[in-house]
Amino acid sequence: MRYNLFNQTGYIIRFYLRRDRFLIVGWLILIVGLMGGAAAKFDSIYGTKAALASIVTTLKTPAMKAMFGSFTAKPPYTSAIIYASEMMVFMGLVFAMMNIYFAVKNSRTEEDNGTLELIRAHSVGKLSPLIAVIIELFVINLINGVLIAISLEFAGMTGTDILGNCLFGLGLAAFGFMFGMMSLLVSQLANNSRGATILSYLILGFTYIARMLTDVKNTNYTWITMFGLIEKLEIYTENNWLPVLYMVLSALLLLFVTIFASTHRDVAAGLIPTRPGRRNASFLLANPFSLILRLERISLIIWTCGLFVLGISYGSIFGNIGNLLKTNPSVAKLIGSSAIKSSNHAIILNFAATLSVVFAVIATIPAVITILRINNDEKKGWLEQIHARGISRSNIFFSYIAVALLCEALCLLVALLGMGFAGMSAKDPVSLLRFLRAFSGYLPAIYVVSGIAALFTALFPKIQNIVWILPIYGLFSMYFGNLLNFPKWAKQLTPYGWVNRVPLKEVQWNNGVVMIGLTLGLFLISYLIYSKRDLLES
Amino acid sequence: MSEKILEIKNLQKKFGKFEALKNITFDIKKGEVFGFIGPNGAGKSTTIRILLGILHANGGSAKIFGKDVWQSAVSIHKRLAYVPGDVYLWPNLTGGEIIDLFLKLNQQRHSARTDELIKQFDLDPTKKVRTYSKGNRQKVALIAAFSTAADFYIFDEPTSGLDPLMEEIFQKNVMHLKNEGKSILLSSHILSEVEKMCDRIGIIRQGKIIETGSLDDMRHLTRTVFVLETQKPLESLSQLEGVYNFKPVLDKEGVNKATFTVDSENINSVLEKLVAYKIISIQSTPPTLEDLFMRYYNQKEGSR
Ligand SMILES: Nc1ncnc2c1ncn2[C@@H]1O[C@H](COP(=O)(O)OP(=O)(O)O)[C@@H](O)[C@H]1O
Ligand SMILES: [Mg+2]
Numbered sequence: 001m002r003y004n005l006f007n008q009t010g011y012i013i014r015f016y017l018r019r020d021r022f023l024i025v026g027w028l029i030l031i032v033g034l035m036g037g038a039a040a041k042f043d044s045i046y047g048t049k050a051a052l053a054s055i056v057t058t059l060k061t062p063a064m065k066a067m068f069g070s071f072t073a074k075p076p077y078t079s080a081i082i083y084a085s086e087m088m089v090f091m092g093l094v095f096a097m098m099n100i101y102f103a104v105k106n107s108r109t110e111e112d113n114g115t116l117e118l119i120r121a122h123s124v125g126k127l128s129p130l131i132a133v134i135i136e137l138f139v140i141n142l143i144n145g146v147l148i149a150i151s152l153e154f155a156g157m158t159g160t161d162i163l164g165n166c167l168f169g170l171g172l173a174a175f176g177f178m179f180g181m182m183s184l185l186v187s188q189l190a191n192n193s194r195g196a197t198i199l200s201y202l203i204l205g206f207t208y209i210a211r212m213l214t215d216v217k218n219t220n221y222t223w224i225t226m227f228g229l230i231e232k233l234e235i236y237t238e239n240n241w242l243p244v245l246y247m248v249l250s251a252l253l254l255l256f257v258t259i260f261a262s263t264h265r266d267v268a269a270g271l272i273p274t275r276p277g278r279r280n281a282s283f284l285l286a287n288p289f290s291l292i293l294r295l296e297r298i299s300l301i302i303w304t305c306g307l308f309v310l311g312i313s314y315g316s317i318f319g320n321i322g323n324l325l326k327t328n329p330s331v332a333k334l335i336g337s338s339a340i341k342s343s344n345h346a347i348i349l350n351f352a353a354t355l356s357v358v359f360a361v362i363a364t365i366p367a368v369i370t371i372l373r374i375n376n377d378e379k380k381g382w383l384e385q386i387h388a389r390g391i392s393r394s395n396i397f398f399s400y401i402a403v404a405l406l407c408e409a410l411c412l413l414v415a416l417l418g419m420g421f422a423g424m425s426a427k428d429p430v431s432l433l434r435f436l437r438a439f440s441g442y443l444p445a446i447y448v449v450s451g452i453a454a455l456f457t458a459l460f461p462k463i464q465n466i467v468w469i470l471p472i473y474g475l476f477s478m479y480f481g482n483l484l485n486f487p488k489w490a491k492q493l494t495p496y497g498w499v500n501r502v503p504l505k506e507v508q509w510n511n512g513v514v515m516i517g518l519t520l521g522l523f524l525i526s527y528l529i530y531s532k533r534d535l536l537e538s
Numbered sequence: 539m540s541e542k543i544l545e546i547k548n549l550q551k552k553f554g555k556f557e558a559l560k561n562i563t564f565d566i567k568k569g570e571v572f573g574f575i576g577p578n579g580a581g582k583s584t585t586i587r588i589l590l591g592i593l594h595a596n597g598g599s600a601k602i603f604g605k606d607v608w609q610s611a612v613s614i615h616k617r618l619a620y621v622p623g624d625v626y627l628w629p630n631l632t633g634g635e636i637i638d639l640f641l642k643l644n645q646q647r648h649s650a651r652t653d654e655l656i657k658q659f660d661l662d663p664t665k666k667v668r669t670y671s672k673g674n675r676q677k678v679a680l681i682a683a684f685s686t687a688a689d690f691y692i693f694d695e696p697t698s699g700l701d702p703l704m705e706e707i708f709q710k711n712v713m714h715l716k717n718e719g720k721s722i723l724l725s726s727h728i729l730s731e732v733e734k735m736c737d738r739i740g741i742i743r744q745g746k747i748i749e750t751g752s753l754d755d756m757r758h759l760t761r762t763v764f765v766l767e768t769q770k771p772l773e774s775l776s777q778l779e780g781v782y783n784f785k786p787v788l789d790k791e792g793v794n795k796a797t798f799t800v801d802s803e804n805i806n807s808v809l810e811k812l813v814a815y816k817i818i819s820i821q822s823t824p825p826t827l828e829d830l831f832m833r834y835y836n837q838k839e840g841s842r
Contacts (some may be wrong), residue, residue: 283708381624
């Protein structure tokens with residue numbers, strides 16, 4: 001019988017694609033929907049010369065560079081150029097997330113579940129499963145890229161050209177594939193899927209922050225940040241294909257390292273070895289709460305540090321942002337020096353208000369993960385032994401909730417503090433306490449999101465992942481709400497939109513009290529439902 | 539009058555339309571080891587999960603220590619220990635940490651007995667669960683259960699991942715509990731295990747208890763296997779009341795040798811008649827649980 005490293009690869013690819021078809025279609029709808037939907041609106045929003053001129057000035061401010069990337073196009077401006085510059089960084093993030101999702105799912109998760117062992121036991125080549133994932137990722141990215149190009153062609157914004165549309169789609173595809181390969185490599189190093197996901201997101205976050213800093217401080221370095229490659233395509237102006245080549249080359253390099261790493265380790269083991277652990281439980285590990293805290297320890301530390309670093313990174317550009325003299329000298333000349341100071345503050349606080357939503361959304365992610373773990377852990381059978389001990393369901397349920405609430409509060413707090421501390425470097429710094437308004441303002445809102453997550457856990461365990469729409473939409477409406485002229489109700493669809501622009505404005509305490517009340521109600525209802533139902537099984 | 543630890547009456551459970559448990563009724567008395575046997579998918583684990591308050595029954599009642607298993611789950615669990623057949627544990631904790639945690643969750647501590655059990659079962663408690671095999675994970679649950687001071691122990695096919703050596707240690711520890719007067723529910727596939735340890739057994743099939751009683755009671759219901767050699771031809775033997783599965787062994791001079799089974803009720807009358815055939819040799823084997831098991835399993839639905 002013929003037996004080699006790549007035996008049955010084709011079969012496994014077909015198997016993966018068939019199994020993942022709904023997920024793939026889901027991501028496709030999300031991505032092409034975002035791209036196409038925005039493209040359809042841009043001409044009407046930026047149809048006039050005046051609108052174009054004003055958005056270009058806005059995009060050239062440091063705050064906007066930090067969020068959307070540097071705006072380098074030369075006049076004459078068209079709505080297509082604006083579109084490309086506004087969408088690129090955000091879509092890059094979405095593509096990277098999709099690739100991390102599929103890469104980890106079909107490599108590391110598969111191994112954790114033991115499925116890979118079953119597959120390998122058949123006459124399947126040693127490298128076949130890995131090659132199959134690589135090809136699957138390639139196919140997914142390509143389909144997304146081609147559909148984006150087609151949908152852009154159909155949307156027909158002013159200023160688009162077919163070459164630019166193709167570059168847009170294929171550029172994003174190459175970018176996604178590069179991050180997919182990165183995540184696949186990380187999956188070889190980590191020794192479980194959660195670790196692989198966390199590590200991948202850390203790298204993504206790191207490149208994103210590096211890109212932001214270079215965009216604001218010196219765009220010449222954006223090239224080397226990996227993430228920044230995607231900003232160098234100069235779509236609809238120069239249509240520069242060189243970055244695509246770089247991304248493909250990086251992907252290939254990562255791919256070879258991945259294959260090398262995978263041939264040097266055993267199934268279900270990581271290259272980072274496991275050390276022997278404790279013989280006895282520490283006295284702290286004694287109840288469900290401390291157990292969950294212990295299990296979430298690493299990710300809690302990573303999320304907290306990550307958000308702190310993110311806060312610091314944004315805060316460190318306050319000096320560039322809140323400096324009217326530099327960014328808009330003609331205006332600065334007109335108003336007095338005290339007026340300059342207060343308008344500098346206003347600019348910083350306005351930017352801080354936008355960032356606060358970002359922090360709030362990101363802070364909810366670990367909390368939602370923790371709450372959804374109630375069902376995920378249950379399905380894995382991890383909770384059966386706890387339920388069989390003298391531990392009530394309310395104890396288990398509320399322990400998860402408590403860890404989640406604690407975690408998101410901490411994450412939000414450190415992000416704001418990081419931003420505040422780093423913001424001290426600005427010429428006329430805003431006081432640290434002022435930023436904490438955003439904490440009091442947003443905490444009730446993110447608690448409501450957790451409450452909704454709990455309700456989904458209890459009520460719809462099978463489709464609980466739908467709750468991710470809240471943070472995703474929250475981030476989207478925050479990112480694009482103003483640029484796409486979202487109506488008020490569309491911004492208020494998620495609890496993130498129920499908060500006023502803190503820390504620029506005062507905290508609306510009565511609003512907060514209502515949200516806390518709502519949160520409590522949601523938790524109570526969720527618990528009542530949860531306590532009456534069967535435990536889930538895999 | 540001995541106190542009842544477990545009382546199940548007409549227990550029913552549906553998963554959607556599928557009736558996993560149709561009618562389960564049995565008791566366990568104090569100090570009794572009860573064997574719960576039945577083929578895969580019969581409903582053993584479902585029954586046990588209802589007893590643990592993990593699943594909610596659709597009908598009937600189940601009480602442990604006289605309290606409802608759903609309503610009073612927490613207080614019941616304080617005096618109960620449980621080992622499932624498939625043990626799943628947090629991969630990034632060590633076996634030692636989990637054993638201690640389980641003990642603490644029942645307000646108990648790591649004792650000398652715990653250490654002794656870890657040694658007996660030959661478990662390395664410093665390893666992360668991620669690196670454990672199925673058997674090792676089962677050992678973690680078994681050690682935690684055996685070192686928990688409880689009044690009622692539930693084991694659901696606890697030895698399915700253990701090697702024979704470990705199985706023996708499991709049995710030794712169950713006997714230890716039995717001698718201490720603890721009550722035990724043991725669901726098992728390994729009949730020799732049940733035969734050795736259980737005072738009474740219940741057989742479940744397709745969501746119904748089809749038989750309960752002591753092993754002796756059940757033997758009474760089963761057939762003894764005979765191998766007989768006689769001087770006279772013995773074809774006519776197959777006509778006797780209570781004789782089944784008559785299989786002649788052909789010789790040159792006709793049928794002088796045969797195997798057959800006899801209903802326990804009819805053994806006396808059959809044996810009386812055998813003398814007339816002039817017995818050369820006779821062997822009888824008592825029914826094992828295996829026979830009993832096979833007999834129930836092979837029955838088509840409704841034939842009983
Ligand atoms: N959560 C569930 N949903 C649907 N069917 C189930 C579920 N759990 C068990 N069953 C079904 O109930 C029957 C009894 O299962 P189980 O109690 O695990 O059997 P046993 O432990 O005797 O092998 C099986 O047919 C099984 O498929
Ligand atoms: Mg079972």
